[in-house]
Amino acid sequence: MKRLIAVDGLDGCGKDSHASAIRRLLEERGEEVVLMTHPSTRIIGRLSKRFLQQTGTVPRFLATVFFTLDVLASVSRYKRQRHGTVIFVRYLLGAAYLPPRLARRGYIFFRKLLPFPDLPLFIDIQPEKAIRRIDERDHRREMFETLSKLREIRLVTLRIVDDDWRVVDNTEDGDGPFMVTERIVLESLRL
Secondary structure, eight states: OEEEEEEEEOTTSOHHHHHHHHHHHHHHTTOOEEEEESSOSSHHHHHHHHHHTSOSHHHHHHHHHHHHHHHHHHHHHHHHOOSEEEEEESOGGGGGGSOHHHHHHHHHHHHHHSOOOSEEEEEEOOHHHHHHHHHHSOSOOOTTOSHHHHHHHHHHHHHHOOTTSEEEEOOSOSSHHHHHHHHHHHHHTTO
């Protein structure tokens, strides 16, 4: 059996931490798991990341193009996979980073084009908490890693997310949100 899990959310929401927790949970149950993060370390992912660290319309456009190509490369790999679970960190809700007037249409387009996850998870967070977590990292800020952008993108994302998505509030520190994620994974995948 093959399945796809998507872990999506704002910058600083804890996507990687939740995806890693899901991976451990499934591997403890003997499952084969592949974790694919976007932007990836492939050349197209590195280009996307480089443009995300700039500002302006052209870098935003190029970051979007390379991010999309990066996700499509991962989808191609997923389609070749015969069994096991593939976890995508950043997937369909990346459409929320498009200009707000295009975000919903972009989401619908990519949702029709790409395989929809067996378990789509949206890791929600209050933007004020996300920006504090971003500030604790040792990395160069990206164009969307400002409080005003996080607020805007969160509102857009909440309008995009539909009933198919499972939402985990990761605003609070501690194990609580991870316990919610574990329960959702176990229930949704009937483990």
